[in-house]
Amino acid sequence: xxxxxxxxxxxxxxxxxxxxxxxxxxxxxxxxxxxxxxxxxxxxxxxxxxxxxxxxxxxxxxxxxxxxxxxxxxxxxxxxxxxxxxxxxxxxxxxxxxxxxxxxxxxxxxxxxxxxxxxxxxxxxxxxxxxxxxxxxxxxxxxxxxxxxxxxxxxxxxxxxxxxxxxxxxxxxxxxxxxxxxxxxxxxxxxxxxxxxxxxxxxxxxxxxxxxxxxxxxxxxxxxxxxxxxxxxxxxxxxxxxxxxxxxxxxxxxxxxxxxxxxxxxxxxxxxxxxxxxxxxxxxxxxxxxxxxxxxxxxxxxxxxxx
Amino acid sequence: xxxxxxxxxxxxxxxxxxxxxxxxxxxxxxxxxxxxxxxxxxxxxxxxxxxxxxxxxxxxxxxxxxxxxxxxxxxxxxxxxxxxxxxxxxxxxxxxxxxxxxxxxxxxxxxxxxxxxxxxxxxxxxxxxxxxxxxxxxxxxxxxxxxxxxxxxxxxxxxxxxxxxxxxxxxxxxxxxxxxxxxxxxxxxxxxxxxxxxxxxxxxxxxxxxxxxxxxxxxxxxxxxxxxxxxxxxxxxxxxxxxxxxxxxxxxxxxxxxxxxxxxxxxxxxxxxxxxxxxxxxxxxxxxxxxxxxxxxxxxxxxxxxxxxxxxxxxxxxxxxxxxxxxxxxxxxxxxxxxxxxxxxxxxxxxxxxxxxxxxxxxxxxxxxxxxxxxxxxxxxxxxxxxxxxxxxxxxxxxxxxxxxxxxxxxxxxxxxxxxxxxxxxxxxxxxxxxx
Numbered sequence: 257x258x259x260x261x262x263x264x265x266x267x268x269x270x271x272x273x274x275x276x277x278x279x280x281x282x283x284x285x286x287x288x289x290x291x292x293x294x295x296x297x298x299x300x301x302x303x304x305x306x307x308x309x310x311x312x313x314x315x316x317x318x319x320x321x322x323x324x325x326x327x328x329x330x331x332x333x334x335x336x337x338x339x340x341x342x343x344x345x346x347x348x349x350x351x352x353x354x355x356x357x358x359x360x361x362x363x364x365x366x367x368x369x370x371x372x373x374x375x376x377x378x379x380x381x382x383x384x385x386x387x388x389x390x391x392x393x394x395x396x397x398x399x400x401x402x403x404x405x406x407x408x409x410x411x412x413x414x415x416x417x418x419x420x421x422x423x424x425x426x427x428x429x430x431x432x433x434x435x436x437x438x439x440x441x442x443x444x445x446x447x448x449x450x451x452x453x454x455x456x457x458x459x460x461x462x463x464x465x466x467x468x469x470x471x472x473x474x475x476x477x478x479x480x481x482x483x484x485x486x487x488x489x490x491x492x493x494x495x496x497x498x499x500x501x502x503x504x505x506x507x508x509x510x511x512x513x514x515x516x517x518x519x520x521x522x523x524x525x526x527x528x529x530x531x532x533x534x535x536x537x538x539x540x541x542x543x544x545x546x547x548x549x550x551x552x553x554x555x556x557x558x559x560x561x562x563x
Numbered sequence: 564x565x566x567x568x569x570x571x572x573x574x575x576x577x578x579x580x581x582x583x584x585x586x587x588x589x590x591x592x593x594x595x596x597x598x599x600x601x602x603x604x605x606x607x608x609x610x611x612x613x614x615x616x617x618x619x620x621x622x623x624x625x626x627x628x629x630x631x632x633x634x635x636x637x638x639x640x641x642x643x644x645x646x647x648x649x650x651x652x653x654x655x656x657x658x659x660x661x662x663x664x665x666x667x668x669x670x671x672x673x674x675x676x677x678x679x680x681x682x683x684x685x686x687x688x689x690x691x692x693x694x695x696x697x698x699x700x701x702x703x704x705x706x707x708x709x710x711x712x713x714x715x716x717x718x719x720x721x722x723x724x725x726x727x728x729x730x731x732x733x734x735x736x737x738x739x740x741x742x743x744x745x746x747x748x749x750x751x752x753x754x755x756x757x758x759x760x761x762x763x764x765x766x767x768x769x770x771x772x773x774x775x776x777x778x779x780x781x782x783x784x785x786x787x788x789x790x791x792x793x794x795x796x797x798x799x800x801x802x803x804x805x806x807x808x809x810x811x812x813x814x815x816x817x818x819x820x821x822x823x824x825x826x827x828x829x830x831x832x833x834x835x836x837x838x839x840x841x842x843x844x845x846x847x848x849x850x851x852x853x854x855x856x857x858x859x860x861x862x863x864x865x866x867x868x869x870x871x872x873x874x875x876x877x878x879x880x881x882x883x884x885x886x887x888x889x890x891x892x893x894x895x896x897x898x899x900x901x902x903x904x905x906x907x908x909x910x911x912x913x914x915x916x917x918x919x920x921x922x923x924x925x926x927x928x929x930x931x932x933x934x935x936x937x938x939x940x941x942x943x944x945x946x947x948x949x950x951x952x953x954x955x956x957x958x959x960x961x962x963x964x965x966x967x968x969x970x971x972x973x974x975x976x977x978x979x980x981x982x983x984x985x986x987x988x989x990x991x992x993x994x995x996x997x998x999x
Contacts, residue, residue, distance in 0.1 A: 301939055302979060304641055305662035309983065413753075415957070501754055503953055518634060520943050 295527035304521070317528035327529070329504050330512040331536075333419060337508065338487045341423040345483055346476075349431040353438035354464075368439070372432035379429070383496040386425050387412065412498055415505035422493050422506050429493075430486075434479050441475030442468070477548045481541055488537050509533045593621045594880055595646035599632045602650060602702075602867070605900040606888070613887050620880060640664045645872035647881040651699050653690045653865050658939035660693045666871045668697045671882045678886050682907040686932035690864040693937050699868030700885055703894075703903035706862045707757060707825050707851070708928050710834065714845040715742070715822040724849030726859075728791070731852040735800045738822045749823040750812065751792075751801040753956055756948040757863065758825055762788035764933045765853060765860040771936045771944075771973070776981050778944070778973030781966045789952070789962060796956045803956055813837040816846070825851075827865075828925055832902040848924040850931075864932035866906065904929075940976050947972050 295317055302309040321327050352371055356364055374382065389396050390411035398408040411421040445468065453463050491510040494500055500507035500515075509529065517526030598606045603626030610622035625646065627635055633655060639645045640662060651659060659665045672680050680688060683701055691699040711724060719738045725731035735748035751758055763770065768784030771777065779785065795801040802821070815821065817838050824830075834846060850859030869888060871881045887893070894905035895913040904925055905911060911926050935941050951969045954960040960968070 298979065300979060301637070301658060301662065302983060304637065309979075311982075501953070503957055503959065504950070521637070 291527040291530060294524055295531055297524045299522075299524040299527075301521045317525050318532070320525070321528055321532060326504060326507065326512060327509075330507045330509045333504075333506060334488060334490055334508045334510075336419055337423060337426070337490050338484060341426055342480075342483050342487045344423065345427045345431055345487075346434060346479055348427055349434035349479070350438050352431060352435045353442055354468075356435070356439060357442045368436075371435055374429045375432040377429075379492050380496055382425075382429065383493070387497060390421055413502055415503040418498055418502055418505045422490075422497060425497070426487075426490075426493050430483075434483060437475060437479055438472070441472050445471045473548070477544070481544055484540060484544065485537055488533065488540075592619060592877060592880060593623055594648065594877055594884055595623045595625070596884065597625050597627055597632075597636075597646040597649040599627050599650050599867075600629045601901050602903065603627060605897065608900075609888060609893060609896070610884075613884060616887075617883070622884065636664070637662070643874070645874055647875040647877050648869055648871055648884050650702060650867050651870045652867050653699075653701075653705075654935070654942055656691055656698050656868070656870070657693055657937045657941065659870065660698055661939045664873060665698045666873045666875070666878065668700060668871065668882075668885075672697060672700065675882075675886055678889050682891075682909055684906060684908075684929045684932070686864045686934070687866060687906050687929065690866075690932075690934035690937075691868050699870040700889055701866055701868045701906035702888065703866050703897065703901075704906045704925075704929055705827050705865035705867075705904070706925065706928050706932050707761060707827055708862065708924055709849045709851060710816075710824045710826055710830060711847060711849060712816070712819065712822045712842075712845055713847045714842075715819060724847070725852045727852055727856070728854045728860075732800075735795075735823065736798075739800055742819060742822075746819060747802045747821045748800040749795060749825075750815070750821040751795060751825070753803060754949045754953045756945040756952065759785075759789050759792045759952055760935065760945070760948060761825070761851065761860075761862055762791055762854075764863070764935075765851070771938075771977075774984070775936050775938050776977055776984065778970040778977070780948070780969045780973065786962070786966060789955075789966065792952065793955055793962065817842055828904045828922075829902065831921055831925075848921045850924055850928045859928060859931055861931045861933045862928050864929075864934040866904075938977075938980065940980060943976055944973050947976070 296312060296314050297303075298311045298313055298317070355361065356367055356371075361367070388394070392398060392408050392410040392413065395411070397411065401408065409417050411417050449467050449471070450463055453467050458466065489510050490508040491514065494506040494508055494511055495514070498506045500511050510533070513526045513529040513533070516522045516529060596606070596610065597603075603624065607624050610624055614620060614622055632650075633652075636645075636649065636651070636655070636659065640659075645664060651665075656665070672678060678700065680697075684704065687701045687704050688697070691697055691701060709724060713724075715738055716722075716724070716734060719734060719741050721734050721737070725734050739746070739748045760770070763785040766784040766788055768782060768788065769779055770785065772779040772782070780789075796803050812824070813833065816824065816834070831848070838846065851862045852858070853860030869885045871878060871885065875881050888897075889907075891905070891907050891909040891913075894907060894910040895915060897903060898905055898910070899915065904922065905916070911917065911923075916922055916926075935945070947969060951960065951965045955962060955965045
């Protein structure tokens with residue numbers, strides 16, 4: 257039996273994707289749309305009591321946000337974390353990956369596991385240990401500085417040093433993940449490219465500069481974007497280590513959103529913060545994609561083409 | 564053998580019949596009780612006893628961590644799944660009243676035979692009254708007093724703890740001069756609202772004005788308290804270290820890093836167990852010094868109470884449980900198990916408390932306590948006080964700039980409250996009590 261042409265155009269594929277679409281709709285589209293609506297209201301504890309107390313004030317939350325000194329502080333801190341911590345994290349993970357990829361390295365699986373360990377350790381347990389390391393009087397870090405004749409630093413208590421301290425810990429915790437991706441990228445570079453380079457008389461640096469780096473381009477793009485998105489969402493480290501202090505010097509945008517939303521029940525305002533952060537991340541992701549040309553996030557294809 | 568099987572079978576049938584009979588008059592009545600942290604662990608023993616005394620009633624206790632309790636209560640309210648009885652921090656009562664989640668308790672308390680409100684510390688009862696109505700029965704109390712190293716004070720020439728601000732400042736200076744060298748006189752966490760607020764309340768400050776509609780932090784009383792507080796840092800009497808850096812208060816206290824510490828009852832137990840044995844008698848507690856001769860100076864009225872959900876189907880039973888847990892002898896037992904201080908005079912007469920001079924100081928202090936403004940926004944305002952106190956301690960803002968900005972932020976926080984007060988009656992929704 258042949259089905260009529262009209263229904264033939266409605267491909268059965270839709271039927272197959274329907275459950276997935278429904279899941280996306282219920283768990284993604286609806287909540288996002290709801291929070292967008294929420295951001296146009298002043299939903300708070302009084303609205304919980306009675307919806308009549310809800311005021312629709314359109315862009316007031318956004319306007320208030322732009323005039324809120326704490327929001328700008330949070331944004332500045334987050335940018336500090338992203339643009340200092342991000343590149344540092346990528347550099348450290350690339351360095352670690354290069355070291356592990358070197359032929360001279362023994363016990364490679366052991367080091368790989370050790371470097372990856374912080375990624376899977378719970379942050380809260382780690383934060384406790386790091387707080388001891390950072391302690392101004394009893395901490396190991398200041399003890400070592402003392403040996404070098406440097407005056408002790410109040411790592412988490414001084415507004416100038418708190419963010420670097422958070423960055424240091426975050427980089428230490430996260431570099432293992434990117435390292436694994438870089439390692440995979442490095443191992444997929446065909447050996448013959450290095451051979452050819454060596455035959456042309458390239459030294460170690462030149463091999464790195466003209467073979468490794470270009471071949472890692474797609475991996476780089478992937479790592480850079482994922483790290484940036486992740487770092488923009490800085491929350492757990494300051495939440496556990498400093499609660500945003502001292503003097504709001506480690507207050508991040510997501511921490512501000514959490515405080516507004518779940519501590520003070522200003523859901524409308526918190527939703528507005530969330531959307532502004534979303535817009536910022538979107539813009540930076542697009543810029544990065546544009547800067548790196550039209551590479552797609554597909555390392556496999558790149559290596560295939562190199563063959 | 565055959566017979567015993569039959570007998571067992573008969574017994575089973577009997578049990579089933581009984582069980583279904585119970586079901587007949589509704590289920591065996593189940594009371595749901597939420598309690599937080601350590602209190603939640605301990606209260607189970609008492610509810611077991613309550614069940615024995617009240618056959619046919621089952622108490623279902625749920626322990627909730629303090630950090631999640633506030634959020635969970637509100638979500639339970641929104642989702643219509645409030646427990647019948649729950650523990651509630653004093654500062655949360657205004658919020659729960661505003662959303663209409665708690666039942667008024669005056670009539671029940673007035674008619675009760677076992678529970679006498681006049682036995683409670685008046686300041687603590689007052690903290691649980693919103694707009695004149697009682698919404699929670701105090702379960703345990705919390706206030707701040709002075710913990711101090713009596714040996715260090717003795718060496719500085721003071722046999723007695725300070726009674727006035729003047730004495731207090733002088734003794735801190737002496738301690739600092741004697742010990743000096745990287746040591747301080749008092750431990751004051753930098754990002755904290757309690758100390759400046761206590762000092763202001765001692766001066767009789769109204770923290771908010773016009774019926775809690777606007778901030779009043781530029782008022783002369785708060786300003787004076789705030790300046791005194793900042794002065795402690797400026798003169799080097801208090802260390803300007805952040806809260807995160809005080810990793811071990813007990814170690815620092817033992818090392819004489821500071822001699823005074825303003826803190827609450829939970830530290831009675833902590834100090835007793837954590838300080839080294841040779842300092843066993845080297846520390847004491849004292850009521851807060853006063854700005855004038857009205858010793859002791861006031862402190863904060865805090866703690867937690869027991870509240871009944873406004874939507875509970877077992878209001879009478881719920882009250883019975885509240886009465887049960889509030890009996891003075893159970894409060895004493897509760898103190899033994901948790902270290903939480905009881906809210907009634909009778910319980911304080913028990914030898915276990917009467918014989919502890921460090922705890923007795925809290926009793927003295929509890930007679931002069933004041934509560935912070937009883938509006939849902941208070942905790943948020945308090946966090947702002949802490950924020951601006953920190954900015955000023957770090958010298959980032961002047962006193963004038965700090966207090967002006969604080970008032971402006973508080974006015975903005977209270978905007979919704981002013982709007983609701985203006986439109987009250989129209990919506991009939993949230994209960995907003997006019998403070999005037």
